[in-house]
Amino acid sequence: MSVMTGRVPRAFLLPAVLGLGALSLASASAEPAPAPTPAQQVETGQVTAAAGLPFGFYVGDEQQATTSHVAKLGSDITFPQGRFDGSLLGLSGKVPITGKLVIPPTSSYFVSFRFMPATGTVELIPDGDATGTVEVKTGATTNCKAVGTNLCGDSDVTNKVFIKLSNVKVDGKALDVGPNCRTAQSVVVNIKALMPLGFPAPSVRATSTFSTPGFTGCGVREDLSPLLTGLVSGPGNTLVTNLKLRCVGSGPPPNGCGA
Template sequence: MKLPRSRKVPARAVSAAFATALAVGSAALVAGAATAGDVSFESGTRCSAGSGAGFDAVLGFTGALPDTVAEGQDVELPPVEAAVTLPSAAVDALRGSGVEQVDIALDASLRLGQGERTTELPVEGMVSDAVSLPGSGELDVALSGSVPEYTPADTGPVRVELVELVAGGTAYPSGSAKPRPIECAGTGHGEELGTITVAGSAESPGESTDDGGDPAESDDSGVTMAEPAAPGIELDVSFDVDAVSHIAGLGSDLELEQGRFDGVIYEEDGENKVRGDLDIPPSAGYFVAFDFMPTTSTVELVQHGEVSGDAELDLAEQQAHVDLDAELFVLLSDVRQDGVSLGVGDECRTRVPASIEITGTVNLAEGAESRMDRSEYTIPTFTGCGMHEPLDPLMTGLVSGGGNLLDTTLTTRCIATCPERE
């Protein structure tokens, strides 16, 4: 992928000379119109500046969680707004060491649990562009991230924990001096933030669960209604998957190798659901850096947990409208610039999975092609990059961030009578 060494771009860890406090504030996390309660977290952490002396930083996370949501209601978390402040002493220290710019990023994940079932939700896209240091005084940098929706499994309490909060960054000296990647220890492991109560919902007055009609029949307008979920249904499905992703940070397209989705449509609590496995082979990426330097890489999307979602069947028309959620790690390897390996190693991947929603109407006739709705997603920050030097900030700065697009086409291989996969 396009990985020029000298570009001043966002990175995973905050700048190197935080000799004093680093403050982070998060906006409220609100679900629907439910009443929210304040939550907060603050902790010190230790950072290292390459071979230089370590320093302390303070990370704070504040916001609000809903007290209650109704049964069947998704918990919708709006974008998280955060602020990172470099105190004037840190700015002076950075300038004194020749630094002119810094870029900043935060990694954060929430864990929501009911009983033994837990779900991790990454706060995605909290990266900044390179920012010039002021001549004097402190530096404030605003960051914004998104959090996927959460669907409670049942009524009762939902525990909300902070999986980890990580800050770090890169300082960019003047002239030809190399950037200085800095990493801070993660903090907040398992810190309890609060509890959301999922309350049972009662039937509204005047409503009836029996309308006396057949939900599979046409309504008064003549439009065929979706098929009801058949009790105990289990319908094997298999699709070839072709996709092209536009990587916003690189301004280039990546054509993925043809993959495959093998799954099942099944009934659960009166609704049709889909679950299955998405397998996409490693894909070769080719980009041109600075309009003249060819750059190549191998990109792999690795599934984290099953792809799952909802399906609305219309058997009369042999089609289904699906709404799928895929959690995919992005792996980079064999990154070469003008034929020369950058030495990223085999462990370079996003810290958390990218969350991609795939929706659209699928033609269930064997051999039929179905173009899904265009997806927009965020690529999280990278970790584990670099065999000889830390390259996490470089990979993060060039590749991570929002605004990435995915165009997906599904070709139906088989329905109901699918052979076992070899």
């Protein structure tokens, strides 16, 4: 039996070197690459039109809550902060958009007949999903300069909501409108705004003018629908709010819309 001291046979050396090289390559490939931003995903085509690009906005912020001006009453109704969660169904040019608008109910105060105080709960009930188009733009110093992000969308979105009234009191006395008092048709609220789709993002002001249809289903002992229609319904109402970007892309929170 021979004894080898200070020397490694070549037959054992070459496999060892190859094994260490393979191990180093495996370790290097196991390190995760930085996740692409939504803007990079759009530019490189990594987001498919079928999957879409998810995004979410807060509707209303500390600078501008969602406020509706009722023209006939000359009064404003302010709503708590809501949310809009949607998806861009395309990557370039004008693409379809779909989404859901949720705004919590609010208690309102106004003066009817110019002298009689009235209160009530106002609820906006969605009539299907919001739909419209968004023209996707990229470039913080070019197309998206106004919002200062690398990805933005010039939006034209239509939301349809029924206005529901409850807990109505006139001059401190309950007006029993029942559980089904709402507009006969949905209110069409069209919102156009250049929306930032990347962080950091400023809040964006959005305004809309709409008509309020007549009311139906109001009253338990008597039909109060004509009364409420005369008080509230008509053209020239406005809605103003700030849209604040909450998330974009399918990545994890806080800035991704994933679970």
